[in-house]
Amino acid sequence: MRITSSITPDAVDLDHVDLLDAHFYANGDPHSVWAVMRRRAPLHRQELPDGRGFWSVTRYHDACHVLGNHDDFGSEQGSLLGQLGQGDAASGRMLVATDPPRHTELRRPLTHLFTGKALAGTEQRIRQAVREVLAPALGHEVWDLAQRAAMLPMAVAGVLMDLPQEDWPQLVRWTGMAAAPEDPAFRVKNGPTTLALAHHQLFAYFGEQYELRAGTPGDDVFRLLMTMNAGEGRLSVDEVVVNCYSVLLGANATTPHTAAGTILALLEHPEQLRAVREDPSLIPSLVEEGLRWTSAASSFLRHAKRDVELSGGVVPKGDAVAVWVGSANRDESVFTDPYRFHVGRGANRHIAFGFGPHYCLGAGVARLTLRVFLQEALPLIGGWELAGEPSHLASNFVAGLTALPIRATAQSGNPDQAA
Numbered sequence: 001m002r003i004t005s006s007i008t009p010d011a012v013d014l015d016h017v018d019l020l021d022a023h024f025y026a027n028g029d030p031h032s033v034w035a036v037m038r039r040r041a042p043l044h045r046q047e048l049p050d051g052r053g054f055w056s057v058t059r060y061h062d063a064c065h066v067l068g069n070h071d072d073f074g075s076e077q078g079s080l081l082g083q084l085g086q087g088d089a090a091s092g093r094m095l096v097a098t099d100p101p102r103h104t105e106l107r108r109p110l111t112h113l114f115t116g117k118a119l120a121g122t123e124q125r126i127r128q129a130v131r132e133v134l135a136p137a138l139g140h141e142v143w144d145l146a147q148r149a150a151m152l153p154m155a156v157a158g159v160l161m162d163l164p165q166e167d168w169p170q171l172v173r174w175t176g177m178a179a180a181p182e183d184p185a186f187r188v189k190n191g192p193t194t195l196a197l198a199h200h201q202l203f204a205y206f207g208e209q210y211e212l213r214a215g216t217p218g219d220d221v222f223r224l225l226m227t228m229n230a231g232e233g234r235l236s237v238d239e240v241v242v243n244c245y246s247v248l249l250g251a252n253a254t255t256p257h258t259a260a261g262t263i264l265a266l267l268e269h270p271e272q273l274r275a276v277r278e279d280p281s282l283i284p285s286l287v288e289e290g291l292r293w294t295s296a297a298s299s300f301l302r303h304a305k306r307d308v309e310l311s312g313g314v315v316p317k318g319d320a321v322a323v324w325v326g327s328a329n330r331d332e333s334v335f336t337d338p339y340r341f342h343v344g345r346g347a348n349r350h351i352a353f354g355f356g357p358h359y360c361l362g363a364g365v366a367r368l369t370l371r372v373f374l375q376e377a378l379p380l381i382g383g384w385e386l387a388g389e390p391s392h393l394a395s396n397f398v399a400g401l402t403a404l405p406i407r408a409t410a411q412s413g414n415p416d417q418a419a
Contacts, residue, residue: 001025001326001392001399003265003293012036019046019056019322019396020081022182022191025298026394031339034058034327043312052085054301054320060331060351062310063323066302068356070099073302073321075358081301081322081396082181082195094242096250100357105231106243107361113160113221115364122156126369129155130376137380137408142387145263146404149256150176152373156365157251161244162220163209171205172252174198179253180395185402202248206241221247247362254296255366257393257400258352259373262290264390264404265341266381276343277378286343287370292350293341295326298399300354325351326399383409 017033018024037044037058044056057063066073076091076099078084088097095106133152136143154168163171173186177198181191188194213223225240235243266273276282300323304315315321329350330338353360360366384406391403 001030001298002028003031003261014041014044017046019324020048020054020084022180022394022396025396025399026183026392030324031326031330034324034330038327038331041312043310043315054081054084054322055315057310057321057323058327058331059311060328060334063325063328063351064355065308065310066321066323067300067351067354067358070103070357072305072308074099074305075103075302077303077320079301079358081299083301084320090242090246093236093239094246095361096246096358102231103357106235107357109224109228109230110221110361113219113224114362119364119368122159122365123368123372125159126155126372127376130369130373133373134376134380137377137384137406140408142405142407144403145406146256146260146390146401149259149373150252151256152259152369153251153255156369157248157362160220160365161222161247162213162218163222167205171202171248174201174205175249175252178202178249179398180393180400183394183402199245202245203241206244207237209244210237210240250360251362251365253398254400255369257296257398258290258294258366259370260401260404261294261296261399262286262370262374263377263381263384264386264401265290265293267384267386269341272341272343273381276374277382280375280378282343283371283374283378285345285348286374287367288348288350289341289343289345290370290374291352292329292335292345292348294399295329295350295352296399297352297354297360297397298326299324299396300358325354380408385409 012032014036024030037056042057042059042062045053046056047053057066076088076097078086078088079096090097092098092102095103098106129152133148150172151168154172158165158168177186177194180186181194181198186194188197209222210226213226222244225235225243227234276286302321302323304317304319304321306317308315329335329352332338334349353363387405387407390401393400393402
């Protein structure tokens with residue numbers, strides 16, 4: 001989505017804003033809407049023509065309450081706005097569609113695969129993947145950073161899950177269809193058809209992979225899901241399949257958009273690019289600012305388990321609440337000068353990875369990938385310019401780019417020289 005740096009509140013009529021509409025995030029100005037909501041309607045109700053409705057939460061502390069307090073708000077009726085009124089067929093079986101204590105039983109055995117020693121051997125693999133993504137920058141042709149970055153997470157997720165490399169392009173396509181079924185780049189006939197097709201293909205694929213792995217050794221995520229004990233016993237085949245889907249969707253739907261969006265921000269703020277190129281020790285801070293700025297996981301859905309008071313009113317028991325992460329990450333009460341892209345920002349308490357029990361399992365992997373990506377890109381980016389207008393993803397779930405055309409006008413370094 002477009003990232004607004006100047007807000008015109010008088011131009012926003014909240015009675016005529018449709019936050020469910022995926023195309024609004026490709027063509028509209030959600031940040032202006034969210035800014036007005038934070039000021040005037042921090043708990044905003046939208047009614048749909050078909051009788052469904054949901055509340056929107058836009059302030060940081062309210063967002064943390066909804067995401068962090070599973071006694072007040074649950075995930076098992078659907079965690080994505082697209083599931084509004086439909087529920088989740090994987091409720092109680094998939095990490096993102098469970099609440100504690102079941103969520104904890106599913107999550108705990110997986111944690112060590114995404115942290116510490118398990119990541120130690122992945123950095124060189126990520127660096128090689130990044131160099132492949134950036135290879136066109138060594139010439140002078142126009143190339144699309146957003147499209148090339150889409151393959152970046154597979155260098156890690158594909159290996160962590162032991163997925164055949166020849167399958168990676170199709171898996172990226174299917175997860176794109178699942179994350180943004182209304183976007184013209186992915187849509188097949190219409191959004192519901194696209195989503196159903198993506199789910200069918202991904203579930204069938206992981207079902208086949210399950211059969212191929214049965215009885216074989218390995219310490220990858222897929223086999224751990226097949227063999228781990230979670231609560232009273234091992235997971236069913238269906239539970240393994242839906243959690244493989246969840247892990248892959250989480251990786252492919254967000255990290256590429258953060259990478260591309262951070263580069264776009266640097267090109268649009270040359271003084272910030274200059275600062276980080278002069279002082280590469282700012283890269284970790286740049287990663288966090290890129291995460292806050294892009295807020296690629298744009299929204300999460302929860303349902304109230306009881307009447308809950310938030311800023312602006314009370315959410316009745318059973319009602320759906322959409323948490324707008326991009327708004328929370330620009331809350332003026334938490335972030336100084338929130339509409340400034342600042343590579344040296346301190347106390348950056350963003351919630352780009354969520355908050356509470358459902359905090360992103362792959363956050364460490366994502367941060368490592370983004371750090372390596374920026375280390376490799378910074379020696380080159382001084383010779384880049386936009387070669388056309390970026391295209392924004394039509395999705396109320398993922399804030400991202402479908403196209404970011406880049407022209408390399410001069411070479412300012414070599415990726416082999418990067419730190």
